[in-house]
Amino acid sequence: MNPQEIEKKSFEIITEIMQKEYPDIKIPQEQQSIVKRVIHTTADFEYLHTLCFCNDAVKRGKQALKKGISIVTDTQMVKSGINKKAVECLGSEVYCFMSDEYVAEQSKKQNTTRAFASMDKAAQMQKELIFAIGNAPTALIRLHELIQQNKIIPPALIIAVPVGFVNVVQSKELILSLDVPCIVAKGRKGGSNVAAAICNALLYEIIPNVL
Amino acid sequence: MNPQEIEKKSFEIITEIMQKEYPDIKIPQEQQSIVKRVIHTTADFEYLHTLCFCNDAVKRGKQALKKGISIVTDTQMVKSGINKKAVECLGSEVYCFMSDEYVAEQSKKQNTTRAFASMDKAAQMQKELIFAIGNAPTALIRLHELIQQNKIIPPALIIAVPVGFVNVVQSKELILSLDVPCIVAKGRKGGSNVAAAICNALLYEIIPNVL
Numbered sequence: 484m485n486p487q488e489i490e491k492k493s494f495e496i497i498t499e500i501m502q503k504e505y506p507d508i509k510i511p512q513e514q515q516s517i518v519k520r521v522i523h524t525t526a527d528f529e530y531l532h533t534l535c536f537c538n539d540a541v542k543r544g545k546q547a548l549k550k551g552i553s554i555v556t557d558t559q560m561v562k563s564g565i566n567k568k569a570v571e572c573l574g575s576e577v578y579c580f581m582s583d584e585y586v587a588e589q590s591k592k593q594n595t596t597r598a599f600a601s602m603d604k605a606a607q608m609q610k611e612l613i614f615a616i617g618n619a620p621t622a623l624i625r626l627h628e629l630i631q632q633n634k635i636i637p638p639a640l641i642i643a644v645p646v647g648f649v650n651v652v653q654s655k656e657l658i659l660s661l662d663v664p665c666i667v668a669k670g671r672k673g674g675s676n677v678a679a680a681i682c683n684a685l686l687y688e689i690i691p692n693v694l
Numbered sequence: 695m696n697p698q699e700i701e702k703k704s705f706e707i708i709t710e711i712m713q714k715e716y717p718d719i720k721i722p723q724e725q726q727s728i729v730k731r732v733i734h735t736t737a738d739f740e741y742l743h744t745l746c747f748c749n750d751a752v753k754r755g756k757q758a759l760k761k762g763i764s765i766v767t768d769t770q771m772v773k774s775g776i777n778k779k780a781v782e783c784l785g786s787e788v789y790c791f792m793s794d795e796y797v798a799e800q801s802k803k804q805n806t807t808r809a810f811a812s813m814d815k816a817a818q819m820q821k822e823l824i825f826a827i828g829n830a831p832t833a834l835i836r837l838h839e840l841i842q843q844n845k846i847i848p849p850a851l852i853i854a855v856p857v858g859f860v861n862v863v864q865s866k867e868l869i870l871s872l873d874v875p876c877i878v879a880k881g882r883k884g885g886s887n888v889a890a891a892i893c894n895a896l897l898y899e900i901i902p903n904v905l
Contacts, residue, residue: 486807489860496859526857526882527738560887563770596697646737648707649700671737676771676887 490523497522505531513541517666520684524676533669535659540640543664544685547613547639551575554613554682555605556675557598557622557645561615564679569686569693580604598622606635615642617678620654627657641665642681644673701734708733716742724752728877731895735887744880746870751851754875755896758824758850762786765824765893766816768809768833768856772826775890780897780904791815809833817846826853828889831865838868852876853892855884 484492497519501508508531510518521530551574556562562579570577580586580601590600598619605612606629616622623643629635643658643665645651655667666681687693695703708730712719719742721729732741762785767773773790781788791797791812801811809830816823817840827833834854840846854869854876856862866878877892898904 484860485805489858493859523859524857525885526859526862559774560771560890563774564886594696646735647700648704648734648737649695651737674736674885674887675775676885679771 493523494519500528501531504528508532511536516688517541517681517684520680520687521668521677524680525674527672529672530668530677533672535665535667535669537659537667538662538664540664540666541685544613544640544666545689547611548573548575548685548689552611552613552639553578554615555579555601556614556678557581557601557616557619558675560675561617561678561682564676565615565682566686566693569683569690572690572693573686578605595625596621599625602626602629602635609636611636611639613640613642613682614638615678615682617642617644617673617675618646620645620647620650623654623658624650627654627661630661630663638663641667642678644668644677644681646673646677647671704734705730711739712742715739719743722747727899728752728892728895731891731898732879732888735891736885738883740883741879741888744883746876746878746880748870748878749873749875751875751877752896755824755851755877756900758822759784759786759896759900763822763824763850764789765826766790766812767825767889768792768812768827768830769886771886772828772889772893775887776826776893777897777904780894780901783901783904784897789816806836807832810836813837813840813846820847822847822850824851824853824893825849826889826893828853828855828884828886829857831856831858831861834865834869835861838865838872841872841874849874853889855879855888855892857884857888858882 514536518534553576556579559579562577565577581597586597586600586604590597599621602622602625641658641663643655651671658665659667725747729745764787767790770790773788776788792808797808797811797815801808810832813833813836852869854866862882869876870878
């Protein structure tokens with residue numbers, strides 16, 4: 484089997500398991516491809532219970548990508564997991580400022596994390612952006628502050644799926660409290676792979692043949 | 695809290711949950727840092743049940759890294775997740791051949807996946823290598839063939855943790871059947887993040903201050 488066939492078969496198996504083992508969970512049509520791609524990436528059906536979509540997240544995210552709005556990630560892993568060809572086709576770009584010298588300096592100076600400082604750097608771009616955060620709760624905490632203080636152009640979409648045990652659950656709740664389109668994995672689970680999978684699911688909805 | 699403090703706190707929480715909620719699972723001392731780092735990366739305690747260590751995997755993997763043996767990954771995501779500073783300190787390198795032109799050509803010519811062809815490319819290096827496979831069962835299937843047919847220098851360690859629904863479980867069982875040091879996540883779960891976490895756990899055991 485070639486990769487396309489393997490992927491197609493995988494999605495069939497996922498759909499079958501969802502129907503058989505989770506018949507009571509009804510996922511709205513527009514969220515299906517995202518939820519299934521996250522399960523495809525993790526083999527973890529817990530995301531059926533934890534993925535939340537707020538403020539027209541799917542529609543707004545797709546609209547933004549179609550307009551060529553760029554994506555900011557909090558790890559190089561998220562960046563490398565996003566389909567570059569799809570991003571290029573749309574005239575969009577993927578930025579990760581974690582290795583940026585200015586960000587390293589600022590985080591030292593302010594005694595914060597680089598993820599925190601990298602959100603400030605994104606705010607300085609003064610552009611509408613999509614945020615795909617798969618690792619750092621401090622990125623979400625800073626993003627929440629920047630939005631509340633009107634120090635950033637309101638994001639087109641926040642994908643808030645860090646993983647972990649410290650500040651993770653709380654940082655996601657902060658994002659859910661905002662009036663911003665967001666896709667959030669409630670609880671401890673998530674990760675760079677999950678963040679990239681959500682970006683790709685949105686991209687493939689727009690340009691399916693790029694896969 | 696700075697990232698080091700957050701990480702330390704996370705590992706304390708993981709250790710506490712393991713003791714309280716899984717008192718019957720005894721992880722050998724040398725495997726602890728790997729198992730905990732995988733849980734740190736996934737927030738998924740199922741790995742307590744599924745991670746297998748065969749043929750002195752931890753000892754052999756650490757010996758290999760100390761000697762500067764290089765790592766071959768099956769995705770750019772695994773490559774970007776591995777701590778570059780640690781790898782450089784040891785005189786090792788991380789290779790991913792998925793975007794290699796020769797690999798793209800060969801996979802087309804032979805109607806295989808690029809992951810399959812990238813294992814052939816690795817075999818052609820004629821060096822002892824560590825393999826960190828977090829995505830492609832076809833990489834493991836080809837690795838198994840190459841080893842059985844003596845067409846590759848026996849790997850120092852195979853990290854076999856692809857995720858998914860097609861051929862994944864079987865490909866991991868193939869690796870477990872070999873007489874080669876391996877760390878395997880049995881079942882469907884795994885991923886690029888898990889593969890990178892296992893590499894990093896080994897690296898940090900050797901040079902803890904690089905974190």
